[in-house]
Amino acid sequence: MNDPFEGMTNQLFEDKHVLEEDYAPETILEREDEINAYRNALKDVLFGRNPSNIFIYGKTGVGKTAVTRYMMKALQKQVDSRDETDDLYVLFHNCNNDSAYGTLRAFINTLRDDSEPNFPKKGLSTGDALEAFYTTLDERGGTFLLVLDEIDHLAKVNSLLYELPRARSNGNLTHARIGVIGISNNYRFRDSLSPKVKGTLMEKELSFSPYDANELRTILMHRAEKAFVDDAYTQSAISLCAAKAAQDTGSARQALDLLSTGGDLAEDRNDEVVTDDHIHSAETRVQRGRVRNKIRDQTPHAQLILEAVARLESSDETPVRSKSIQSTYERVAAHWGTDPLSSLRSVQDHLSELEMLGFLSRTERNDGRAGGAYYEYELAMDADAVFTAREEIAAEQEP
Numbered sequence: 014m015n016d017p018f019e020g021m022t023n024q025l026f027e028d029k030h031v032l033e034e035d036y037a038p039e040t041i042l043e044r045e046d047e048i049n050a051y052r053n054a055l056k057d058v059l060f061g062r063n064p065s066n067i068f069i070y071g072k073t074g075v076g077k078t079a080v081t082r083y084m085m086k087a088l089q090k091q092v093d094s095r096d097e098t099d100d101l102y103v104l105f106h107n108c109n110n111d112s113a114y115g116t117l118r119a120f121i122n123t124l125r126d127d128s129e130p131n132f133p134k135k136g137l138s139t140g141d142a143l144e145a146f147y148t149t150l151d152e153r154g155g156t157f158l159l160v161l162d163e164i165d166h167l168a169k170v171n172s173l174l175y176e177l178p179r180a181r182s183n184g185n186l187t188h189a190r191i192g193v194i195g196i197s198n199n200y201r202f203r204d205s206l207s208p209k210v211k212g213t214l215m216e217k218e219l220s221f222s223p224y225d226a227n228e229l230r231t232i233l234m235h236r237a238e239k240a241f242v243d244d245a246y247t248q249s250a251i252s253l254c255a256a257k258a259a260q261d262t263g264s265a266r267q268a269l270d271l272l273s274t275g276g277d278l279a280e281d282r283n284d285e286v287v288t289d290d291h292i293h294s295a296e297t298r299v300q301r302g303r304v305r306n307k308i309r310d311q312t313p314h315a316q317l318i319l320e321a322v323a324r325l326e327s328s329d330e331t332p333v334r335s336k337s338i339q340s341t342y343e344r345v346a347a348h349w350g351t352d353p354l355s356s357l358r359s360v361q362d363h364l365s366e367l368e369m370l371g372f373l374s375r376t377e378r379n380d381g382r383a384g385g386a387y388y389e390y391e392l393a394m395d396a397d398a399v400f401t402a403r404e405e406i407a408a409e410q411e412p
């Protein structure tokens with residue numbers, strides 16, 4: 014066979030990385046009000062005062078992380094240019110599936126010199142970790158901003174959020190000041206905190222709303238200019254990405270995914286310009302990717318239970334009660350070589366969780382005295398999308 018890569022050229026993309034998730038935009042567009050509010054909330058850091066605690070809320074892809082990183086960089090630059098201001102350290106941590114102990118350990122290890130031993134993974138208590146953290150902070154001195162992304166996923170969050178803001182007034186810190194910046198998709202997060210914590214935190218709250226089509230178009234145009242070579246996309250393709258993402262989620266991530274996938278498709282087909290056609294085709298692929306990622310985030314048993322409901326849905330057996338789902342789930346688990354959960358209660362817990370996350374819908378039925386109240390479940394998404402996602406996830410996991 015001839016060289017399969019012979020003659021391949023890169024004619025569409027100037028710099029594809031500009032459309033990818035880990036690209037940090039140097040300008041933030043369409044978020045002036047949020048940036049102003051953020052600036053006011055952070056200004057104490059410049060004046061040597063205790064920093065405010067700040068919580069950022071908003072749905073996925075609306076710029077919470079991008080704006081936070083942008084603000085932290087700008088603040089760091091400003092602090093570094095002012096001799097009279099205390100040193101600033103910004104520490105980022107994603108709290109997904111982590112504990113207060115793990116979070117503190119990550120911060121301690123980031124701050125410790127290479128010559129110092131790492132803080133142990135286990136064997137000590139959260140209290141020990143807090144003590145070591147305070148010692149490390151006080152040794153350095155200065156202002157520490159702790160950015161806790163996905164803070165609603167942090168186990169034992171109350172203990173941490175109660176302790177950190179009081180560290181200075183309790184005499185645990187003398188030379189250091191702490192501010193907590195929490196980021197969350199869950200607007201109800203605050204309600205879940207204990208009254209004691211709410212009273213101590215006194216946080217400033219910033220809310221990021223979904224983008225509309227015009228805002229998304231501005232963001233996309235700016236990126237497309239850098240990502241593609243001249244004339245490699247139509248304005249109409251950009252507007253279409255913006256319109257589709259605005260109508261669905263208002264997420265800049267979704268809009269960027271559509272544009273990037275549209276570019277991939279055009280490149281695969283050797284087309285020189287990204288057009289509406291590519292974006293229409295990209296939509297199915299992006300949608301599939303999103304479903305797959307959402308399913309991948311679930312535990313193995315939750316995935317099997319979801320697949321069981323999808324099987325029942327595709328054979329027209331829904332709405333269906335949890336007992337019938339359980340027997341289908343047992344067959345699905347056997348198919349994948351997994352031991353199923355044995356209690357109906359556990360299956361029902363997973364069903365409630367899947368309903369809450371939007372995978373399933375449920376209706377309460379009541380058979381009166383004879384049967385009492387019970388739930389019936391249906392799939393809230395396309396069954397084929399679940400099957401494809403499950404097969405793709407299984408293929409990824411094969412050695």
Ligand SMILES: Nc1ncnc2c1ncn2[C@@H]1O[C@H](COP(=O)(O)OP(=O)(O)OP(=O)(O)O)[C@@H](O)[C@H]1O
Binds near residue numbers: 035
């Ligand atoms: N205003 C903006 N200007 C430029 N790029 C943006 C803007 N808002 C979002 N983006 C880009 O969109 C993508 C998603 O944004 P980001 O990660 O900040 O969202 P998020 O709200 O933190 O979402 P999640 O809750 O899922 O983490 C990133 O690639 C980011 O660079």
